[in-house]
Ligand SMILES: Nc1nc2c(c(=O)[nH]1)N[C@H]1C(S)=C(S)[C@@H](COP(=O)(O)OP(=O)(O)OC[C@H]3O[C@@H](n4cnc5c(N)ncnc54)[C@H](O)[C@@H]3O)O[C@H]1N2
């Protein structure tokens with residue numbers, strides 16, 4: 001078979017039709033009630049008994065004959081004789097005659113002869129004499145047998161998804177075993193680069209995310225996942241794994257190896273063993289998906305990229321599972337919201353991950369290769385193939401993921417433990433995208449962020465305001481934050497006393513666009529000037545200058561496990577990692593905030609905490625507030 005070229009793609013509509021036509025017959029299995037949650041009930045459930053099975057009291061008080069109490073009132077209580085007491089669970093028989101009362105607990109059986117219960121609050125007992133201050137009517141405070149569930153009544157309909165409420169009902173009718181539908185969906189992850197979570201990672205390997213994410217998705221649909229683990233990119237091993245899964249499962253999913261790469265051969269194996277129904281759908285992400293059939297077992301090759309795999313699972317595999325189990329897809333909340341920024345698209349129909357913050361939609365797309373694309377998003381918008389641009393301010397419909405708590409504030413920019421502390425102390429839910437200061441400024445100008453966290457120094461040593469001026473950002477303010485000690489981070493056995501000593505050592509730099517990298521550049525420039533050489537020349541002698549670690553923590557990790565000799569970053573991170581630190585500069589870490597948000601409660605809280613003494617005290621070593629902290633600068 002030739003290597004795949006995606007010249008002709010199946011339209012989304014045709015792919016949906018195809019998926020709708022695929023259905024498999026699930027088995028029925030009987031599970032202990034403790035294990036039945038999340039599954040689909042296989043039969044109508046009829047109650048074999050009345051619930052409650054006997055007339056029972058719903059209050060603590062006295063079982064009486066209602067007519068005896070009719071004359072009772074506050075000023076003129078009536079008197080009855082107490083002849084006994086019935087606790088819940090009591091199996092003895094009692095009888096209440098005219099003029100008598102029996103003490104009774106909530107949940108206890110109503111004695112013969114009685115037809116009402118007076119609450120204890122309306123009575124006063126002295127010895128066996130009971131005064132009743134309020135009348136009760138017949139059946140008051142009694143739950144009659146069968147009024148909750150009647151014997152023979154259908155309590156659950158076939159194909160209902162079993163949740164906590166259904167479990168409660170099943171247990172109340174005494175069921176300890178529940179017949180459920182059993183649809184086994186196998187998942188094979190292919191890729192020589194994959195490692196099982198929990199094992200040592202090594203270089204150029206990644207942890208297998210798809211087996212577990214997809215397995216959770218299968219369970220959410222009410223089917224039974226079976227993880228076959230990781231299979232290396234080896235034709236024979238892949239064939240063996242697929243044969244086994246096809247023999248044991250009702251539906252088989254593979255991940256990876258669907259595309260055009262040299263090692264991507266799963267689609268060929270599916271074609272050889274069975275029939276390819278489609279390979280390549282005009283959708284983004286997930287274009288290279290394969291839908292096939294082997295021995296009547298639907299076999300779907302999901303793309304390896306985690307976000308693509310999960311999106312395709314939701315869009316094209318979940319419907320097959322639901323269809324086969326006979327259930328309606330679980331209800332998805334759709335909300336109408338306003339685009340906070342524009343989104344460019346075009347070409348393929350797109351399932352675009354978005355965040356929703358206070359009714360505004362912003363893109364949450366980190367490409368389909370990133371697993372956090374979906375976990376940092378609140379939902380998706382569907383963008384049609386012919387739509388090229390969605391204008392800021394336009395209305396869109398967002399299909400929300402289940403159980404999302406929409407964040408209170410959206411922060412983009414530099415990463416800092418001080419920001420984590422602000423989140424903790426405000427009690428707000430931040431969505432923080434640690435992408436560096438430059439991304440923070442860009443997000444601000446695009447209207448995507450509420451707050452940009454920035455530490456960008458210019459050639460004159462000014463922080464942040466010059467960038468704002470250059471970008472002509474007018475509808476924002478600069479709120480001065482705190483100072484952070486930045487410097488060299490290294491192991492105790494490395495001898496470094498200043499930036500000069502790092503020449504010929506192996507260093508790790510931060511990502512382009514981060515303020516920390518800009519600061520290091522400035523320090524390198526100053527050092528070069530002092531030595532009378534060019535900055536470029538100086539950079540050449542720094543091994544590792546071109547690296548781009550994404551966070552202070554990952555810089556420390558690289559130093560700690562000996563991959564590099566020296567890193568550049570904040571003291572707080574060095575201390576946390578137990579590494580040595582020499583300060584080179586003290587920088588200003590600030591916040592750019594949208595002007596129109598200054599008065600909202602969330603921002604007011606943010607500012608109050610930033611300016612508080614308590615915040616200042618709790619900051620980690622190397623980060624400190626100063627006289628400018630919390631002051632607002634509105635012209636730059
Ligand atoms: N020349 C072309 N290259 C690619 C195309 C194309 O049309 N032409 N399509 C791209 C698209 S779109 C996608 S999606 C991917 C799909 O690739 P495969 O299905 O062949 O998947 P792999 O190459 O094996 O992996 C892709 C990516 O995902 C990582 N991965 C794989 N499995 C897992 C897993 N279980 N857990 C976490 N991450 C996983 C893998 O390491 C790769 O980085 O192809 C593009 N290329």
Ligand code: MOO
Pocket residue numbers: 283284285286287288303305308368369
């Ligand atoms: O379709 Mo791929 O899934 O764009 O990344």
